[in-house]
Amino acid sequence: MPVAGLVIAVLTASVVGLWPDGAEAAVATPVASVSAPAPEPSRALTPFEQVSSQVDAQKLALLKGDEAGWLAPIDKKLQPRYRTIFKNLRALDLTSADMGIDGELTEKGATLTGKVGLTYCFSGVACPAYRLDPTGGAPKIIHKITWTSRGGSWVITRMADSGVSNYLQPAPWENTALTVAAGERVIVAGPKSQAANVKRVLPLAEKAAAVADRYAAQLNNPRAKYRIYLADNKMWKSWYAGAAPPWSVAYHLQLNNTGSDIVVKASKVMPEGNRYITEVIQHELGHSVTLDGNHNRDAEKDQWLTEGVAEYIGYQPGKPQNGYSGDALRFVRSRGRAVKTIAVPSLTEKSDDLAVTRLYATGHFAVACMAEKYGEPKMLNFVQMVLHSGVERDAASQAVYGKPFAAVDKACVSWIKQKL
Template sequence: MLPTVINLVRWQRIVLLPVAVLLTSVAVAASDVTNSSAWADVTARLTRPMLESGPLPRPAEDAPVSEFQAWIAQEANAVLKVETEGLLSGDFTTYALGAMPDDPLVRESLKSRFRTLRELKVTRFDQRIDGQPYVLPGRDSWRVVVIADHCFVETDCATDEAVFDSRWKVTPDGLKLTGFRVHDRTHPCFSCSSSRSAIVARPWETTELVAKVGKRTLVAVPLKYRARLAELAARAESAAVIADRYQVGDGKVDRYRLFIADPVSCSQWYYGYPGAWAAGLAAPTGPNRIEVEAAESALTPGYADELLTHELAHVSTLRNDTTYGQDDVWFLVEGMAEYVMQQGVGGKEYRRGTVVRHLTQQRPLRSVMVQPPAFDADLVDAQARYAVGYYALEYLFKHYGKTKTLAFFRGAVQYGIGLDGASQSAFGKPWAKVDRECAAYVRKL
């Protein structure tokens, strides 16, 4: 397992780099004090036409912080390019060439990350620095934020930018990588290509994984669950077949990415601990990418297929969305996933009717626009809210048909035109009237 640090310190930006320094920092070169033959070979392979000023020399010890920032950026860029080269070619020696030598913890951390990304069949890992380097206490240690636009399995995929921190140390032999850390998601990404690139902790950042590629899925598990990988991958393939029937949006999902979490990982991955009542989650990571996390403890023989189908349904119906996560459409988002899930259970009756009655006995149900469960909600309350969404979608599919219902969902969730606008467009009547119809259907259960 990789060392995991979710750093709560708010790092201070020291100074903005002048434009001229930013321009010169794109030149790639090794430290002028490094005489390693291996590094010299790397430098030769990376050298490209330099600006007139050439590569930046190592600053003097008393140089301004801004000079060190420009040099650190230059050297870190060189190391990251070599690291990517080693990763994609499967050469760990090259991958770890710029790391702190003779540090077993750093080396083991890099090995774990390297093995995991190779297991995930990484095909693209374009790394670049975001913003400027941040000096840490002691001045010889630095934090550099990295953006990695990456693909797994396919050689071309939708933009998917992971944002993470790298740590560096200035040594007599130049700048050396000392490891990676999870990025504080409250800090913005300055140069992500999409404003919808999510700053979340990816599973491969914190946990060593093994993976299996199927026709439609990529399934990864922590090492302790290796024995379950084949079984869960087969279940995921079956769930993907069902989810594919309810795709909303342009084009087909290129591949469903599913990560199985242990109790520790549940608190580390994506947005952290999802709540006591959550067995899985769908995490939007980019403008056209959603990844799935499912708790291994919930993947029992009697529930695994339902859970996986529910989560993959989120992927197939929420790509390109603009309002996922907003409370007014929450019942639609979860109701759709529950409805798709139910299509794969072989005619088994949806089992939460009694739970809905529990909710309606507390107060009259006048609208199906229920709010999400509280973070600390009990399981019965959470299930009841999901069930209201399910039965609302069941009514829409029965009464208006699949084509109109999916069009309504797309307008309300993906296009964000509002429930009333989507209802008028798809059903030819205001949402208030359709909402009353759905609520009456649920009350009769």
């Protein structure tokens, strides 16, 4: 595939018996009567305490599937948006969530304004504790919320952008009512415009997941469940701030260290037929099993390997020389860019189509070469060390293959020429 993917506060309320002023509580003991300490005077909850308690109640309602409780503090005009969030999250197999007020509240007249965060995890994934930083811990969305005092209660009357830089927003489920189809291993979702495609993709994605699961087992990196979003052209530009570069037709996005989402551009993928759809999805699931939960903060340095192993998994059980990658490298060679190293430089926003094609196809051949020459288990071990653990490729090559990477590189360049 030329552009198949991208790596790219619970305020606890306790009931206490308070004695009337001046009264004493007699406590029977074996030796004496003891006076109870004077009770603390009761006080009204502060506005912060009131809305904090409200936020906690909403979180519990969300987790219990209590839509009425979730909507209880929401103004009628805002309820459709909150209902969308509730229904989407429940349909997407939400299993853990937390909510909190991030920072101070601003009080102006009868209104309060502050940032509220919602952390979430799906399908039983271990969910870290709530954190202020959206780039660590559980995935998180943040909104600027306005409460208005009405009849002694605080009603949520506005939800706006928080102004906080967060690569996980807008999430596909926070603004758009989704059509969701769930299988044994995959959940597929999309806006109303993609309802028919959601049903079409689910069985194809289940088939692709069976392949990805085999590699996840070999890499000791099992995935709880895969989520695939089908984006129409508008959503493609909006979801996750339009995270994809111009050459991609789908991408895999890690949700911190709690799994990932896959987003597919429906207009580019769906017309191409079931085989291509399956390959694109299988490629992105390949990213999930090789990248999710990694400790490497510089995986883009070895993009040829990142995309190469995803292409290798995505094209299974086919061979690169028998498909698109073979045709692609022959075309690249005819344009004066013959393969001289398997470690092709990573792409940039300025990379042309030929550079994109060369990286994906060369990476595919490179991974296939290492699998054939040294065995698939060793190839996957090399991939895991470099991409998952951040080991330099030469050190990983010495450890896995028993020879420097330069020797592996030279052998695979020769192998590729033979296959072409």
